[in-house]
Amino acid sequence: MRILSHNMLMCNVKGCGAGNFPLRLAGTPVQNESEFNQEFMSHMYSKLDWPALKQACGDVGITTLPEEPPANPEGNQEFLKTLHDIIIDTHIQQGSLTCNNCKRVYPINNGIPNMLLNENEV
């Protein structure tokens, strides 16, 4: 599971309200290397929840994310490359996602988060 996917996931347990996004992330980040595409990263930047990204980086020990995005982030190649390394090239293979609100734990195995809920949680 790449860091960008973490940015898209929240807790959907019945009755779980405020605090169900973002999920706390646990696991050892594994670095990959893929082709950088500036136009794509520029589009992706606009879809990001920045505080959630910062929290995820803090949770798994990624220190390369700047505190705040630069002025004109979509045009800043260096920034977008750093962002690419984090959200596209960093994977969590084994770990978990935990809801800050209801504390429900969703395991991540082989890079796949198991978000299936039990009957009483739906």
Place this chain on the structure above:
Amino acid sequence: RMKEGEHIPTPDISHITCDPRFKDQVYDPSEDTFLFLDALELQKDFLKQLNPSLCLEIGCGSGCVITFLASILGSSSYYMATDINNVAANAALETARRNKISLDVINTDLLKHLIPRINKKVDVLLFNPPYVPTSEEEYLDSIKVEGNDMLSAAWAGGIDGRQVLDRLLPFIKEVISDNGCFYLVVVEENKPKEIARILLKDGFTGQIVKKRTARNETLSILRFDRKKASSG
């Protein structure tokens, strides 16, 4: 599959039937799958000019279709898939890996946990739902989290083969981006005209991309786009 011109090869899916981890537990790509691939190949030019950033397949099974889409579009997009079957989710990752595609798979029911974060962000949504008409009971049994036969969850569609799709339809207008589109596999029993009417009310126009009759099933691949205000 026979095509003229630049042909995109069918992804390597040999592990679906050969690897003991997946054999008999993941929907084996069939006529519906291959029709979906043929349809996407026909849509190649449209998809390339759309230049999507986020492509998502619901119920990816073997991962064959999302992998094929990624082969068309390349690394200019982010690929995600969901499946309620954990074995299928793992199989889809293997399909992506073998075909050198980067894919994130979430083991979840439809788009649970992704909505509302993905709202207005999905540029290409793909869904080959469980479309076979069955009794409601057979459908409900297939999605029980514990002690169920995961393979039947791949095809059991309940009444009119619509009970899974109908759970998703209200969210199409929420998740699809402004210029995005939704590809859907249906059979005649699913009442495609009714599906089109429902989505039209939500602001989507539909078209048939490809149709085929095989083994007593008349399959269609539909594409839905947000209605654009007429210009001029």
